[in-house]
Amino acid sequence: MFKKKHKYNIAVVGATGAVGRRMLTTLEERNFPVGQLSALASARSIGKKLPFKGGTIEVKQLTENSFVGVDFALFSAGSSISKKYAPIAVESGCVAIDNSSAWRMEKDIPLIVPEVNPSALGSKCGIIANPNCSTIQMVVALKPIHDQYRIRRVIVSTYQSVSGSGQKAIEELKQQSRDILDGKSIQKNVFPHQIAFNCLPHIDIFMENGYTKEEMKMVDETRKILGDSTIEISPTAVRVPVFYSHSESVNVETELPMEVDKVQNLLSSSPGIFLVDNPEESEYPLAVDACGKEGVFVGRVRRDLVRTNVLNFWVVSDNLLKGAASNAVQIAELALKRLEA
Numbered sequence: 224m225f226k227k228k229h230k231y232n233i234a235v236v237g238a239t240g241a242v243g244r245r246m247l248t249t250l251e252e253r254n255f256p257v258g259q260l261s262a263l264a265s266a267r268s269i270g271k272k273l274p275f276k277g278g279t280i281e282v283k284q285l286t287e288n289s290f291v292g293v294d295f296a297l298f299s300a301g302s303s304i305s306k307k308y309a310p311i312a313v314e315s316g317c318v319a320i321d322n323s324s325a326w327r328m329e330k331d332i333p334l335i336v337p338e339v340n341p342s343a344l345g346s347k348c349g350i351i352a353n354p355n356c357s358t359i360q361m362v363v364a365l366k367p368i369h370d371q372y373r374i375r376r377v378i379v380s381t382y383q384s385v386s387g388s389g390q391k392a393i394e395e396l397k398q399q400s401r402d403i404l405d406g407k408s409i410q411k412n413v414f415p416h417q418i419a420f421n422c423l424p425h426i427d428i429f430m431e432n433g434y435t436k437e438e439m440k441m442v443d444e445t446r447k448i449l450g451d452s453t454i455e456i457s458p459t460a461v462r463v464p465v466f467y468s469h470s471e472s473v474n475v476e477t478e479l480p481m482e483v484d485k486v487q488n489l490l491s492s493s494p495g496i497f498l499v500d501n502p503e504e505s506e507y508p509l510a511v512d513a514c515g516k517e518g519v520f521v522g523r524v525r526r527d528l529v530r531t532n533v534l535n536f537w538v539v540s541d542n543l544l545k546g547a548a549s550n551a552v553q554i555a556e557l558a559l560k561r562l563e564a
């Protein structure tokens with residue numbers, strides 16, 4: 224039984240990782256009512272210190288007992304950890320918000336983007352799934368268009384930063400860039416090919432249908448979040464040598480005709496979206512500008528050259544924030560509101 228409190232005990236699982244660290248800063252920046260905070264990671268990280276609210280917290284090893292007395296557990300330590308420990312957390316009375324793909328497509332698990340489908344959360348909070356980073360920023364932009372014009376088809380190409388593959392991937396891009404500029408040979412550990420000064424049309428594993436798992440996540444999760452399994456989605460996911468923020472080129476076909484200025488107004492007045500669309504002044508969303516911000520930035524809105532019901536736009540967001548940590552903390556805020564109601 225949920226008890227309303229002044230402050231809530233939080234556990235961050237995978238606290239030393241690229242997303243986990245952002246979860247700590249987001250809890251702090253959004254002023255979530257944090258009581259005790261447990262920073263959990265593998266045995267390798269025991270005793271490491273992480274910054275929080277002007278001080279530091281010591282990392283502890285994740286165990287089956289880590290969730291006793293915890294109210295909210297935020298998971299970002301990969302699918303196998305979430306598969307095993309999220310049910311244990313819920314069993315201990317926790318709301319478990321999971322950033323991995325372990326639970327997203329389970330029928331009874333809500334998959335939530337608070338600006339898009341808050342009502343899918345319901346009143347019972349057990350495991351709540353946080354969608355894939357590329358999906359989140361796309362659905363935030365698609366939702367108002369779908370509500371107004373009814374989307375039939377989406378063709379999307381992503382330009383995804385290396386931080387989506389974790390802290391080791393960030394180090395790999397740095398090291399390869401240095402080595403190439405210094406004329407040295409490179410090491411490949413995280414990515415199957417050189418990522419520095421290159422683009423890889425390969426994120427996650429290849430499926431039998433020729434698409435990657437990342438691409439299929441965008442298809443399946445978008446349909447689940449928008450609650451419409453008839454939307455056709457054609458994705459290509461590409462890893463690019465950018466450290467933070469994902470960019471996407473989106474082509475959207477709707478049932479009703481669209482006018483660019485109306486869509487721009489609609490987007491700029493929708494929650495979570497910032498319109499940056501002034502091409503004459505070379506103003507459009509950029510990965511480096513979105514980095515460190517919580518919003519979803521949309522620009523280059525333009526109609527198809529021939530068809531009145533087809534539109535193109537460019538959407539950028541910080542994959543570690545709105546694509547992961549901020550969305551997770553927003554879900555915690557939403558769950559808290561439901562539970563306290």
Ligand code: A2P
Binds near residue numbers: 237240243
């Ligand atoms: P650790 O730093 O101790 O390895 P990233 O996505 O940036 O690679 O981060 C992955 C996160 O998941 C890290 O915090 C990592 O902790 C954590 N992690 C990996 N394996 C385990 C495990 N077996 N138990 C708990 N945390 C884990």
